[in-house]
Amino acid sequence: MDPIDVAELALSLPEIDSNRPSPARIYDFWLGGSQNFAVDRQVGQRAAAEMPTLQAAIRANRAFLGRVVHHLAADLGVTQFLDLGSGVPTVGNVHEIAQQANPAARVVYVDIDPVAIAHARALLAKVDGVEAILADLRDPDAVLTRPLVRETLDLSAPIAILMNAVLHFIPDTEHPDAIVRAYVDQAAPGSYLALSHAAPDLDHRREQDKMLDDYQSSTGVPFINRDPDLISTWLTGLEIQPPGLVTVAEWQPEPDIENPPMLRTYGVLARKPNPSPAETE
Ligand SMILES: C[S@@+](CC[C@H](N)C(=O)[O-])C[C@H]1O[C@@H](n2cnc3c(N)ncnc32)[C@H](O)[C@@H]1O
Secondary structure, eight states: OOOOOHHHHHHHOTTOOTTSOOHHHHHHHHTTOSOOOHHHHHHHHHHHHHOTTHHHHHHHHHHHHHHHHHIIIIISOOOEEEEETOOSOOSSOHHHHHHHHOTTOEEEEEESOHHHHHHHHHHHTTOTTEEEEEOOTTOHHHHHTOHHHHHHOOTTSOOEEEEETOGGGSOGGGOHHHHHHHHHHHSOTTOEEEEEEEOOOGGGHHHHHHHHHHHHHHHOOOOOOOOHHHHHHTTTTSEEOTTOSEEGGGSSOOTTOOOOOOOOEEEEEEEOOOOOHHHHO
């Protein structure tokens, strides 16, 4: 991957505020990336000090994304991916994993963070069938009607909708359930939804609350841990694929990998069923 200089990028793109920490860049820092500023690293370091199991959870979340995309592309024959809240490109990007299984796989990355999208565009300049757009996933109609989305993905055929570690940034007042539903409703039958979501750590509630207070006040972005029981209500009507809604480390785990204790993040893969004969009449 050709690295771009994040400081130079900030000079060329006025919408990048290098004084305000951003979730995308803090996540990049936690994963060991270089697309972050001092303000991001400071928040990231404080959070990791408060919750020592945080970084293991971040790595497990990213590994879940890799396994679920591989499964979709290699085992389920999915060739189209809409990655919502895709983050700063890093090791194991969706298009790399999908195109390894099927070189014809097509991917659209969507993120609200200009560093994430600028870096993705630099990386993707020479990759066929892969695009990146700066957009807010909270407006499904706007995302799904963007020309680059329409030119890259055939929405009349099945796609995989990826919402990995992003819905916890959407408060209840903005109806994450309805957002998920809007993407699923507009996707063809046979499409898949893969998502992961942070959950409360019942053993370290106080530390987790303290960490989140700091994270939210520093970034200005809400962060809501949710119980898996609630998340499963968002999946009504979909066919949940084995092993169900489980912690990301438990989702089709790599054999012989020992997982250290970590903050709980849940992951799931679900399929939009084909209409019943009565519905098609
Ligand atoms: C924690 S990162 C997850 C990255 C990647 N999906 C993964 O799991 O490795 C969350 C990403 O979601 C993006 N994001 C947050 N709210 C968003 C929104 N409303 N629309 C689009 N992207 C959003 C952030 O900018 C960030 O890059």
